[in-house]
Amino acid sequence: MHRRHFILSVAGSAVGMVVLPKLAFAEAGRIDWYTSSDTNILDFWTNIVKPKFEAANPGVTLNLVDAGDSAGQDAIAQRALAAMQTKTDPQADYFETADPMSPKGALEAGLYVNLKDSLSNWSKVNPLAIETDFAVPYRGSQVLLAYDTTKLAAADVPKTWADLVTWIKANPGQFIYNRPDKGGSGGNFVRRAIHEANGRDPKAFTLDNFSPEFAEKALAPAWEILKDLAPSLFDNGAYTSGNTQSIQLLGQSAVTMIPAWSDQALQAISTGVLPETTGLVQLTDLAFSGGFSRGVVLSNGVNKEAAVKLADFVLTEEIQSAILTDLGGFPGVSWDYISKELYEKFKDVVPSSIPTFPGGDWGSAISDGWYRNVAPTVDRNA
Amino acid sequence: MTSGSESGTKPGRGLIGLLLVIVPVALFAWMTVWPILSGITRALSPEQPDGTRALSISNFAEFFSDPYSLANLGVTLWTCLVTLGLLLVICVPLALYLRFAQGKLATYVQTMAMFPMFVPSIILAFAFIRVLGPNGSVDLLLNAVGLPKIRSPYLTPWGPVIGLVWDNIPLTVLILVSGLGSVTNYAIEAARDVGARPLALFWYIILPRMWTSVAVVVSFTMLGLFSAFTLPYVLGPASPEMMGPFMQRTFGDLRDPDMALTQATVTMLFCVAFGLFYVRAVARNRGK
Numbered sequence: 026m027h028r029r030h031f032i033l034s035v036a037g038s039a040v041g042m043v044v045l046p047k048l049a050f051a052e053a054g055r056i057d058w059y060t061s062s063d064t065n066i067l068d069f070w071t072n073i074v075k076p077k078f079e080a081a082n083p084g085v086t087l088n089l090v091d092a093g094d095s096a097g098q099d100a101i102a103q104r105a106l107a108a109m110q111t112k113t114d115p116q117a118d119y120f121e122t123a124d125p126m127s128p129k130g131a132l133e134a135g136l137y138v139n140l141k142d143s144l145s146n147w148s149k150v151n152p153l154a155i156e157t158d159f160a161v162p163y164r165g166s167q168v169l170l171a172y173d174t175t176k177l178a179a180a181d182v183p184k185t186w187a188d189l190v191t192w193i194k195a196n197p198g199q200f201i202y203n204r205p206d207k208g209g210s211g212g213n214f215v216r217r218a219i220h221e222a223n224g225r226d227p228k229a230f231t232l233d234n235f236s237p238e239f240a241e242k243a244l245a246p247a248w249e250i251l252k253d254l255a256p257s258l259f260d261n262g263a264y265t266s267g268n269t270q271s272i273q274l275l276g277q278s279a280v281t282m283i284p285a286w287s288d289q290a291l292q293a294i295s296t297g298v299l300p301e302t303t304g305l306v307q308l309t310d311l312a313f314s315g316g317f318s319r320g321v322v323l324s325n326g327v328n329k330e331a332a333v334k335l336a337d338f339v340l341t342e343e344i345q346s347a348i349l350t351d352l353g354g355f356p357g358v359s360w361d362y363i364s365k366e367l368y369e370k371f372k373d374v375v376p377s378s379i380p381t382f383p384g385g386d387w388g389s390a391i392s393d394g395w396y397r398n399v400a401p402t403v404d405r406n407a
Numbered sequence: 408m409t410s411g412s413e414s415g416t417k418p419g420r421g422l423i424g425l426l427l428v429i430v431p432v433a434l435f436a437w438m439t440v441w442p443i444l445s446g447i448t449r450a451l452s453p454e455q456p457d458g459t460r461a462l463s464i465s466n467f468a469e470f471f472s473d474p475y476s477l478a479n480l481g482v483t484l485w486t487c488l489v490t491l492g493l494l495l496v497i498c499v500p501l502a503l504y505l506r507f508a509q510g511k512l513a514t515y516v517q518t519m520a521m522f523p524m525f526v527p528s529i530i531l532a533f534a535f536i537r538v539l540g541p542n543g544s545v546d547l548l549l550n551a552v553g554l555p556k557i558r559s560p561y562l563t564p565w566g567p568v569i570g571l572v573w574d575n576i577p578l579t580v581l582i583l584v585s586g587l588g589s590v591t592n593y594a595i596e597a598a599r600d601v602g603a604r605p606l607a608l609f610w611y612i613i614l615p616r617m618w619t620s621v622a623v624v625v626s627f628t629m630l631g632l633f634s635a636f637t638l639p640y641v642l643g644p645a646s647p648e649m650m651g652p653f654m655q656r657t658f659g660d661l662r663d664p665d666m667a668l669t670q671a672t673v674t675m676l677f678c679v680a681f682g683l684f685y686v687r688a689v690a691r692n693r694g695k
Contacts, residue, residue, distance in 0.1 A: 259541075263645075265562065266641050266643075266645075270641070
């Protein structure tokens with residue numbers, strides 16, 4: 026081979042090596058943390074949790090990564106599960122909010138750390154919030170109704186589900202909720218309809234009592250309730266594709282009322298996305314389901330021990346109080362572990378109980394059922 | 408071909424060529440061909456009740472017998488075809504103008520036409536809600552001059568169409584303008600000299616030289632539109648939904664990877680058709 030040819034081909038392969046994807050490794054002492062939540066949560070971690078945790082644990086740093094949406098974080102979880110099978114580095118240690126039932130088979134494969142056994146603060150967690158031993162409920166939020174007080178006086182606001190249905194039908198086009206899989210505000214509106222159709226008993230649904238037959242029986246009447254509402258919704262039955270879009274429509278005065286997350290609504294009002302004249306109300310016969318956000322620790326992460334410490338740290342009074350004061354959320358620990366002054370200050374706003382709805386298979390069944398039964402019945406030309 | 412005869416005399420050339428292409432080919436095999444093969448295999452071998460997998464088309468039978476899935480496929484094809492039609496109607500005149508016009512105005516028009524390329528689609532989607540959404544800027548302007556509000560395309564099948572058309576203008580215009588590069592000014596002048604009118608000029612001189620680039624536009628945009636995600640996700644209706652959001656929902660939310668792979672395979676078959684169309688168009692052009 027000619028010398029020139031040799032040089033050329035070596036250079037060619039060298040260039041090829043350079044453009045190959047760079048290999049990255051997780052760093053010891055740097056917790057790779059991912060979230061799929063909205064920006065307000067990432068801000069809270071950046072400005073409050075990270076500095077406090079790093080000050081309390083010298084030598085450990087937090088690498089906060091926004092995974093975008095739950096699909097983005099799922100991809101990281103899938104990668105971690107694959108890394109577990111090949112015994113390689115998952116480059117992930119902690120998920121801010123995750124469902125340990127996902128991805129399929131991850132819990133059985135031991136991807137998530139059993140936090141009940143690992144956390145010294147686990148006993149402080151509000152028992153109502155615990156769904157599984159593999160995820161730590163550290164912040165809660167509740168769905169309520171946000172409405173435009175210039176169009177609807179506070180005295181006339183519906184306070185029960187029946188009143189809400191009457192109001193929606195009497196004011197066609199003035200209400201919208203988002204698709205149940207695209208954000209919790211619409212998701213919990215749909216779940217409230219399911220509670221309504223099943224005797225308003227949140228205890229009727231648990232993670233373990235799911236069966237396709239029971240789901241079929243329990244969900245079918247809820248679809249009837251929601252189908253009945255569809256023609257009276259915004260644009261004869263349109264559904265936004267996220268919490269933010271619903272807030273935007275309320276902000277643009279296109280609708281009068283939406284279901285919204287308490288923390289997002291409060292923040293939207295304080296930043297001016299929603300006007301000062303926005304009212305918030307909760308149903309009194311049975312509140313909209315809330316949700317607790319549950320953090321998980323990956324068992325094959327390089328910084329597993331530090332990540333477990335972090336999961337313990339978010340349950341401390343310092344962080345739990347900040348969730349109330351800085352985030353507008355509810356604490357994940359019982360009220361006994363919150364300072365007296367804070368309790369006095371927030372006891373009127375914070376409900377004594379937050380109904381919850383289990384995730385896991387129920388989430389898939391609700392989403393699939395809603396898309397197949399409720400969404401397509403829209404007659405857009407009506 | 409000249410390179411073939413050269414490699415006969417200089418044996419080193421072939422090796423260099425191989426070394427140069429081995430990286431892209433290996434990447435292509437690893438990151439494209441392998442996932443496709445493994446995906447199709449999985450879709451074609453559904454899990455049996457006893458946990459084993461056996462060759463069967465039951466997943467596809469389920470897809471094609473499910474009216475909900477078919478409606479989603481239908482709306483995807485509808486969106487692609489309508490978007491493509493609108494794109495050609497808008498971009499062919501635009502490309503002709505940019506090819507033949509001169510001066511400052513043409514520069515501004517070109518900048519405007521390329522602008523969507525630099526706007527991320529999620530920003531576009533929220534801007535769309537602000538402008539064309541209910542009580543958006545357009546409504547405010549109409550209201551200011553006493554006209555009724557528009558019927559907002561937000562959350563209807565037209566929402567993604569409008570967004571996708573805007574988003575795809577730059578690529579379409581670029582391809583068409585490059586195709587028009589093969590129309591020489593001499594040919595135009597010669598035709599004008601013998602008295603050809605603008606329509607005849609377009610039909611007999613310009614259009615025959617544009618076909619390849621139109622074919623490239625058709626295949627490229629169709630491939631892009633089929634895989635569209637953000638705009639149909641944010642702007643489209645809840646049902647029927649386009650294949651992109653539908654696949655993602657089946658995979659992530661319904662936790663049914665096999666069905667998601669089946670949907671992906673069906674989608675890919677349509678894309679393969681447009682891919683072949685592209686290869687043929689390019690090959691025909693090379694043959695000239």
